[in-house]
Amino acid sequence: MYYFDYAYTGKGTTKVKSKTGTKVKKAPSCKNRFHYITRTAHYKNHKDNLHEKVEFVKSGNMPSFAEKRPDLFWEATHNYERKNARTAASQVIALPKELTVQQRIELAEALIKKFTEEFNFPYTAAIHNHTGEIGGQDQPHLHIMYCERSVDEHNRTAEQFFSRYNDKDPASGGAQKITPDVRGKGKTIINEMRVDTEVIINEHLEKYAPTKIVNIKGIDVEVPNTVSCLHHEDYNRIHGTNLKPVPMIPKSLLRLDPDLTFRDKDKNAAYQAKLAERERAINEVNDLREYNNYQLYEHYYLETKARLAADQSASRAEIMRTASESQRCSALEACKYFQELPQTPLIARVLELSAIEDKPQHNIREYIEAIKQKQYAIIDVLKNEANEPTIQASITALSNDLKTYQIFENKGYIRDQHERNLLKLDREFVQNWLDDLATCNSNDLLDRQESTVKNQQENSKNNREIDKEIDNSPRPDF
Template sequence: MYYFDYAYTGKGTTKIKAKSGATKVKKAASCKNRFHYITRTAHYKNHKDNVHEKVEFVKSGNMPSFAENRPDIFWEAAHNYERKNARTAASQVIALPKELSVQQRIELAEALIKQFTHEFNFPYTAAIHNHAGEIGGQDQPHLHIMYCERSVDEHNRTAEQFFSRYNDKDPANGGAQKITPDVRGKGKTIINEMRVDTEVIINEHLEKYAPTKIVKIKGIDVEVPNSVSCLHHEDYNRINGTNLKPVPMIPKSLLRLDPNLTFKDKDKNVAYQAKLAERERAINEVNELREYNNFEMYQQYYFNELNNLRESIFNQNKDYDSPPPF
């Protein structure tokens, strides 16, 4: 299992569900904000997440002539000129294996970018972000890809024309063709296809650079095969006969509470300490579930390692008890 999110930015509105359960309507996220967020530019240059996260890699490509080497101009134009209520960008967030080096992650990112943008020459911007996990402190690298579903062809267009309606009889006098999943005859099924493609590409790079990894099970370091699966845990269980359990996501607001912070106001301090206790319970639950799932997936390797340790201890004791050879 690995994290893969697929979403859109647009010019309309979107519905969100509040904690109360009520549905609220808000303005859809814009592609220009998304661009600045993943590249950490403009108003995101000093964003609070920069304290916890670093940008390892940024790349844009397939830009039309009006925005050559200026992806900021392209995404601004998409926001300004795409029709009302239209999608302005497709967006993916993909967890990358922490066992790969920075350069190996970049190589993997390049392969994923090519997979999702090359066939139709989609304009794109991509970035790798990395931060230390709040639980355990290990690297959490992930790839952001955003791309416009308008295909760049041989015709030069102004920014406004690029985002106008496509003219199939006279392409030079219309906008760039929009090739959505529906146009490709895939609709919502494209998400599963993307997840499968991502699994294949990640596993190819793991096989090349990091075919095994070390996991801790019941206090023992165990070397296991290093691969990812696009399956939901329920599907994985059904196919492999395991009993993996879902691991909940802990909100950043809870994870980033400072355990050393106190308040002079008694009531405020009591409330904060209760939040810290909630944080500790959540972290303990996640750690327990992760170890449980590791055992479910790798128990064969755990028992093999346990037998190796026992045999090693037995041989050491045997040598110790043997009489000297003289």
């Protein structure tokens, strides 16, 4: 699916619906539209220029009276075309953002040629591009406006060009007007135009950008880069999908300033309500886009997910093998991968507690407790900032803890049953997490609902009471 709009600009009046009813206004002129898409005259400093840039402008097939002066042509169209006549046909076509500016221009020229060359229609076209308010990606689109009067070999004045065509003596009349009805297509022409546009866009995508990346459920998936002219309901019927329509959010809502506040309490409350509506609308659009992407690319998503899982499993297995074969090191050395990550408060806490663990403790129980506090910090990272780098860093750090526990036993530091129980609980805790980390994905960890703080409190209450007065265990010496 892609955006394609086809409309007419005409002389006369148009009806506009408003809160107070239907109003009759002057129809927008083709002259005004020309200046809008080219950003000339009174549109040179238009407010839309703050959000949008013009990448390409081209006019062609101009009659002799307006050669190299498209502004004169569209002014003449507005002045001399008969009353209530159509002055221009207009198309707005979304262009693929995966193409470069030059590739978009090449595509635009192919589309212009398709819709204007056969009957030598005078045209003006422009590519506009702005950053999307949702997602922050480029939104390039092509404007084409063309007059349905065919330019032939006869030279005419501006006034004559727009007079009635004389089929018996073309030189004495105006230029022939070739409308969809004259071509025998009527309203069905828009369907033909959409199909032609699909074919041309897909040809250029195949040439320059045959695949694209879409993010589905947190995974970047490479998929074929094609467009379809079908409405989502027709696409669903043909392909068995369940695509849903994505609503358009008004610019007036999208461009609200989230940081703006007002001193007036009522005015500020009303503005905050609009911001809440904006956020709701944006979330709805994002959810629908991801849902539709899954409908379109489920097969590619599942393939990518399986491949990533296999790669992650192999990578983690190698990390676990390396960790198990290496010698026990200090807590900070074991957290070297955490040191290479962006230093969020949670990761900084892991490193802080690792440094505390490495300091001399009074007895074995204080060592065990220091190790445990660091482990809780690691689990907090996994539950809030889980990704492949944090998972791999956690595997290395926790594997080192198992070696530390083994040294405690081998060197006879564990002297009573309470210490043995503590060590057994901690070893099982670490081993269970390592088993989970060997196969889980980051979403599994982020979705866990149990509270680390609650577990810490329960563990301390039931199993981790330290009576320093009776603890005469030796101080470990590494």
